[in-house]
Amino acid sequence: MSKFKFGAHISTSGGVSNAVTNSTNISAKSFALFLKSPRRWVSPMFTDDEVNKFKALCKEHNYNSRTEILPHGSYFINLANPDLEKEEKAYGAFLDDLKRCELLDIGLYNFHPGSDLGSDHQEALKRLAKNINTAINETKFVKIVIENMAGHGNLIGSDLEDIKTVIDMVDDKSRVGVCIDTCHTFAAGYDIRDEESYNAFWELYDKTIGFEYLSAIHLNDSKAPLGANKDLHQKIGWGFLGLEPFRLIANSEFLQGIPLVLETPNDNTPQLWEEEIKLLEWLEGKSKDDPAVLERAAELSKLGKTERDQHSAKYAKKVEKGKKKTTKKGSIKDQPTVIDQLNKRKK
Ligand SMILES: [Zn+2]
Numbered sequence: 001m002s003k004f005k006f007g008a009h010i011s012t013s014g015g016v017s018n019a020v021t022n023s024t025n026i027s028a029k030s031f032a033l034f035l036k037s038p039r040r041w042v043s044p045m046f047t048d049d050e051v052n053k054f055k056a057l058c059k060e061h062n063y064n065s066r067t068e069i070l071p072h073g074s075y076f077i078n079l080a081n082p083d084l085e086k087e088e089k090a091y092g093a094f095l096d097d098l099k100r101c102e103l104l105d106i107g108l109y110n111f112h113p114g115s116d117l118g119s120d121h122q123e124a125l126k127r128l129a130k131n132i133n134t135a136i137n138e139t140k141f142v143k144i145v146i147e148n149m150a151g152h153g154n155l156i157g158s159d160l161e162d163i164k165t166v167i168d169m170v171d172d173k174s175r176v177g178v179c180i181d182t183c184h185t186f187a188a189g190y191d192i193r194d195e196e197s198y199n200a201f202w203e204l205y206d207k208t209i210g211f212e213y214l215s216a217i218h219l220n221d222s223k224a225p226l227g228a229n230k231d232l233h234q235k236i237g238w239g240f241l242g243l244e245p246f247r248l249i250a251n252s253e254f255l256q257g258i259p260l261v262l263e264t265p266n267d268n269t270p271q272l273w274e275e276e277i278k279l280l281e282w283l284e285g286k287s288k289d290d291p292a293v294l295e296r297a298a299e300l301s302k303l304g305k306t307e308r309d310q311h312s313a314k315y316a317k318k319v320e321k322g323k324k325k326t327t328k329k330g331s332i333k334d335q336p337t338v339i340d341q342l343n344k345r346k347k
């Protein structure tokens with residue numbers, strides 16, 4: 001029996017209660033779902049019949065809906081939007097999601113922290129925190145779980161410091177949490193590929209935000225290299241992360257008890273998630289140099305090679321272009337290099 005709650009982001013097509021059966025079908029111990037179409041502002045509310053069915057199925061299949069189900073918010077919800085009208089519209093969709101959670105007796109809700117859209121970043125963090133506070137006051141129990149992001153610049157949450165700043169401004173800290181996405185973490189520039197970097201990341205996470213807030217993990221390999229700021233999920237072991245960080249996760253006691261949810265591309269075949277769940281459970285208790293683990297890692301890595309090569313080339317081109325652009329502007333010469341800055345500090 002696995003000690004971990006490995007699961008996947010499940011389809012709700014045909015009705016929200018189908019998510020429960022879909023996740024038992026792939027032997028998931030936890031699951032994620034959308035509460036409404038993630039690309040539409042308004043969707044009809046669940047019928048009483050659907051709500052009752054959902055709750056009954058959770059009971060029948062032993063899912064604790066307060067701790068093992070992690071709905072994912074709509075992508076376009078930006079609670080930090082500097083345009084008041086748009087901010088209010090986003091808040092409406094956010095609150096609607098939270099109400100849906102409570103109707104289904106779901107205890108966790110995960111969302112993307114949004115973007116400052118070029119406006120003052122600290123003010124955007126304040127708006128986000130203000131909206132979280134209001135939402136907590138307007139609901140009863142659902143925990144609002146902030147996900148870390150892959151991007152840079154205007155996006156909120158690719159820097160762990162952003163999440164810390166927002167949580168600091170939340171009044172009821174028992175109602176806010178964090179979801180760490182492995183792909184986003186790596187794409188944002190935090191290396192987690194081997195034991196040393198993996199441990200260093202969690203140390204930094206704990207120092208910056210705190211383990212008490214860790215509420216879920218999204219399990220994704222990355223199609224793009226370290227620091228590429230690209231949100232491109234890949235199948236486990238196929239990407240630039242490789243199998244090792246997932247073996248480390250499957251041997252991290254502190255991750256037992258929270259949803260560990262796959263969002264990997266599954267080619268419309270949910271059985272691929274079942275295989276990935278089995279793979280993750282198989283990694284439990286296995287050491288880094290176990291010959292079977294090494295063999296599996298090599299097999300999976302081979303399957304993803306073509307895509308890794310493609311994205312490496314794309315990234316290299318982008319870096320090259322970025323350099324040329326700055327050189328043309330002439331700004332690269334005026335900017336002090338990292339080495340310059342370090343030397344200055346020494347003086
Ligand atoms: Zn995610």
Ligand SMILES: [Zn+2]
Pocket residue numbers: 181183184231232233
């Ligand atoms: Zn993502």
